[in-house]
Amino acid sequence: MASLLGVTLLALALMAPTVAFVPIGGGVSTHVSITGTALLQKVTETCRDVAEDAGDDFNPTGSSPEELVQACLGPKATGLVSGAKFHSALQEIYTQNGLVDRDFVNSAPHHFNSEAFLEGRSLITSGMAAIKANIRKENFKAARETLGRVLHTLQDFYSHSNWVELGNKEPYRNLIRQDLPLENLADKNTATCGDCASGTCPNQILPNILRNKILTSGYLDVFSPLKPEGKCSHGGKADATSTTVPRGGISKDERHSNNAAYHDAAVKAATEASLELLEDIRFAAGDEEFLRMMGIARSSVVCFVIDTTGSMSDDIKEATSVVYEIIDSQKGTQDEPSEYILVPFNDPDFGPMIRTTDADKMKAEISKLKADGGGDAPEMCLSGLQLALTGAPSSSDIYVFTDAVAKDFNLKDTIIALMRSTKSKVSFFMTNTLGRRRRSLTASFEDYKELALASGGQAIQVSKSQLPQATDIILDSSTSALVTVLNRATNVGSEETFPFMLDESLTNITIYITGTSITFTLTNPAGVSQNHNEPSGKLGAIQTVGNLRRIRLNSNKQAGLWKITVKSTQPYTLKVTGQSTLTFIYDFVESFGGPHSGYATLSGRPQAGQPANLMLSVIGRKGPSSMTVTEVGLVIVSGSENATNGKMTDMGNGNILVTVDKVPEGEFVVIMKGVDKVSNSEFQRQSTTQMSISKVNIQAVVGSSVEPGKAFSIPFSVMTQGVGGPYTINARNDKQFTMNYPNKLTLTTGQYANGTLTITSPAATESGTDVTLTIEAKSSSGSDSNFAVLRLSVLNKITDFFQPVCKLVAVLADDCPQDVSQCGPHWWGLSANLTDGNGTGIESISMRQGNGTLTHTLLSSPIVRADYNASCCSQIVEFVAVDKVGNVGRCYHSIVRSGGPPALTLSLPLWLCLLVSIFVAKP
Incomplete structure (x- = not known):
């Protein structure tokens, strides 16, 4: 039985030649493609508008998500820009979109089946309210997950109802407006379909239903054939009602010769409806927050979890210094962090979590930290880490500063679960490890090492005086497009040689070895070697501090197969990282059945005794077409075994279904190998988060x-x-x-x-x-x-579904010439009153179109007056008013002339006499 936790973007429906409104198939129109088309179009529009407002050019070099991100970030994107965060955001939305077909397979409202129109609309509008509330709280992952589910329900309306059969070509706007009525709905006693014994009739809708424009949808039940008399069925083998008269079905999920026109119309309407919903969310959130929700960000988040007990003053000082250095050295560059997160902990307190995009605010917050209290008691380290793991975006780098083991190690299993779920890396900086606070505890530094290894992070053990040297690792990783080439560990001391492939796209390559009593020799493809006792050699610079050895390769590194031979009497970890836009994201998945079969993302560990499936999305320098994947497999983190390679199935658009028949015993990671077509060089990439199987x-x-x-x-x-x-x-x-x-x-x-x-x-x-x-x-x-x-x-019950209203007060116009080339010295303007009726009150007013100046009175006033002035060269204005629960009112006015004689010029008093009072919102 399939897990009920999450669904990936792809379903195994390859046998269908052309399908839509299912997770994936051989055709061009699927839930994923409809959603993806809308998302990419809306992100592109938003990026273009942001660039134009900033006076920048917006010129993507290609159509791939990677190139869209590069163009969207504008002039700051001068260095390497990874599309991984954007890909991950898209995947999360697609994942939840597909989830609806598995976890709510027999729920009529989730699919607008069985004429559940009011209930389906309620799911959409309540979901939109939740998305807007989540964005306000910067809970972008929650917003994306809800967005995926809401889009699925909205899209299904057009495939499962008779909206397009009624001749409608535009979206039904009332589905995203709780304040507007759903009209002409069929009642339960009204017959809607004629019988279709073959199940392939072009149109089963009864003539009177079509003539009177009555809205209906097909009934569906995967278990029972019962339905109200005379009602349409959804149709298909999985619908038990389709064999009950009237037989057949009106679903347009799949494109067949008998329904091709309706199917195409449904796809078009569903795409346009998705765009309308996204536009509403964008206006409510604002452009910057909308793009953050979509994963359009410069580089990784900087997240610190800091012990503030009395002995930590030196550590806090160093953490503060690192934050300041990151902010000051990277401000205005591609590597400037997109967000800063700080979680302090003490005993018995931990938190709150402080998150901000404002570098100066983070400086102020970390400067407030003082070492105080705690005494000889250990601290709530893992409780603070739990806040960071749940608050930071997925795949974040989290740094923990402490000089004591935690007393809340009962959270260890929870922390590992969160690490695996979020794929975030956690590194510990442990100082003063012989302090008396640890003597009565069963936990030790080894527990921190285990947690760091599980996430792919580092456990660094240094004296307080050495701490400033160890924090170079933070500066290394707080950069854009960081990838892992190799990630291994040993449980016992031994000598072992680790080969790894470096490709032409890699820069800033760094090798980290954590452990004690270590010697090593590094060799490049030409056979040139450098050992541990050469701080500055032919291959790179070696820095040793505490149990950490950091080797930064020279910038003239040679592409090809490298190797490092490590010898130690104690366990150690080895990691090779670099900067490159060539990478991958992945999820372990399991198959599910039902009307639309597919693959569900595993929230936990893969099942023992079964093949493991993972869905992998490759990210090249110019999209997936710029690379070829030759191997994907699982490799044990501790040990010398080779990778267990999987069978690859190309799912299109850079997505690969990988099946590994024999999953390794123990902790393993994902490894991918291939060829970068841009440089024609072989590459190797590896995941960092450890995984294992479970029964x-x-x-x-x-x-x-x-x-x-x-x-x-x-x-x-x-x-x-x-x-x-x-x-x-x-x-x-x-x-x-x-x-x-x-x-x-x-x-x-x-x-x-x-x-x-x-x-x-x-x-x-x-x-x-x-x-x-x-x-x-x-x-x-x-x-x-x-x-x-x-x-x-958590969402308060929404009672305000009404949009702010705009009423025109005056249009003030000079004699704008019909010849636009003569517009320079002339101007025009308008005034409007904005109200929110009995709603929650207007929270913001912003310009969407126009190059003029928009001002307004206090938003706290019952009536807000907005004034706009512009050159006659800018003849259209649109601005939006958003209330405190996210309802969006759009105001639009144009003085564009359609040609012909000049418009009548009136004096100002006569203008005021002839004004129409209602300023109609643009559809």
Whole structure:
């Protein structure tokens, strides 16, 4: 049975020659392609508008997402710009779009089946409110996930209803407007379809339904053939109602000869509807926040988790110095961080998490940190780290500064689950490790090393005086387009040779070895070598501090097969990194069935005893076509085994389904090899987050938002293919909300046991708050476990669905000449009153079109007056007013003449007498 956690963008429907409204297929119109077309178009429009407002050119060099990101970031994007974050954002949206077809397969509102129009519209509008609230709280991942689900439901309306059969060519705007009525809906007793024994009739809709423009949709049930008398079915083998008279179905999910025109019309309308929804969200969020939600950012986030107990003054001083250096040296460059995050911890307190895009604000916040309190007690290190892992974007680099082991190591399994789920790297800077605060504890620095290794980070052990030298690693990684070439570890001291491939695209190549009693020899493709006791040699510069050895290769490095031979009597880790736009992102997935089969992203560990599937998206310098992938496999992190390669299936657009029949035992990572066509050189890339297999499986689904002050129930199921018996259940959330759940479940091998978790957010919780919840199941022996990671959004009940209203007060115009070339010395303007009626009040007013000046009175006033003045050379103005829950009112006016005689010129008083009072919003 498939997990109920997340769905990847792709479904295995390759047998269908041309399909749409399914996750993926051989045709050109799918849920993914419809969503992708709309997203790329809206991002492109936003980037172009931002560039024009800044006076910059917007000239993408190609059509790939990578080239769009490069152009979108503008003049600052002078260095390497990775498209990985944008790809990841798209994947998250596609993932949740596909999830609807699996987790809500028999829910009529989620697909507008069975004439559930009001309920389906409610899912869309409540989802839009949640997206806007999440963006306001900078919870972009939650916003993307909800966006994917909402777009699926919206798109299904056009495929599952008779909207296009009624002759409609434009989107049904009322679906994203709760304040507008849904009209002419068929009632339950109205027959809507004629019988179609073959199931392939061109149009089953009854003539009177078409004539009277009555809206209906097909009934669908995967289990029961029952439906109201005379009603249309969805159709298809998975629809049990399609064999009940009237037989057949009106679904336009797939394109056939009998429905090609309607299918094409549905695709077009669904695409336009998706664009309208995205435009509304963009206007509510603003251009900058919309692009941040879409992963258009300069470089990785800088995230610090800092111990503030009394002995940490030197460490805090160094962390502050590093932050200042990053800000001052990278400000205005491509490597300037897109966001700064700070989480302090002490005992017994931790947090709050401080996040900002403002470098000066981060300087001020980190300067406030003082070493105080804590005494001889260990600190809440992992509690602070949990906040960072759930608050920072996926694939972030997180740096922990502490001089003591944590007393909250009971969170260790939760932290590992979050690391695996977010693919973020955590590095620990541990100082003064012989302090007396650690003597009574079972935890040690080895536990930090285990956590760092699990995430692909570093565990650096130095004296306080050495700390300034060790933090060079932070400067190395706070840069754009960072990739990992090699990531290995050893459990026992030994001598081992590690080969790795360096390609022409790599720059700033750095090798890190963490461990003690280490010697090594580095050799390039030409056979030139340098060993550990040559600080400055022919191949690079070596820096040794504490247990860290950092080798920065010379800029004239040679592409080809390198090797490093390491000898040590103790365990150690080895990592090779560089800068390159050539990389990949991936998810482990499992297949699911139903009307639209597909692949679901695993939130936990892959299942033991089964082939492992992963969906991999490759990112080249000029899109996926600029590279060839030759191998994808899994490689044990600790050990000398070669990679276990998988079978690759090209899913199109740079997406590859990889199946590994025999999954390695132990902790493994993903490795990809291929050829960069730009330089015609071989490359190698490796993931950083460790993964392993499990015989335990956990299923859980979050179907809606959480209302503040009210209990929210989440059913979950646990199954094992291993030994049955009692399994311990642990659940934690990053907001410390009250939860109730069974502490144990008794499992029978191969059968699911069910439980329910109830979580309650305080009544005062702010709308848009994002909650990350982990559920863990562990065998009584502790030998096997798995986890599920869920995200919940807290959303106040929305009662204001009404857009702000614009009323024209005056149009003030000079005699704008009809010949635009003579417009220079002339001007025009207007005044309008903006109100929000009985709503929540106007929060912002911004210009969307026009090169003039827009001013307005205080937004707190019941009536806000907006004044606009512009040259006659700029003849169109559009501005938007957004209220406090994200409703968007659009105001548009044009003085463009369509030709013919000049417009009538009136004196100002006569203008005022003849004004029309209503300033109509642009459709």
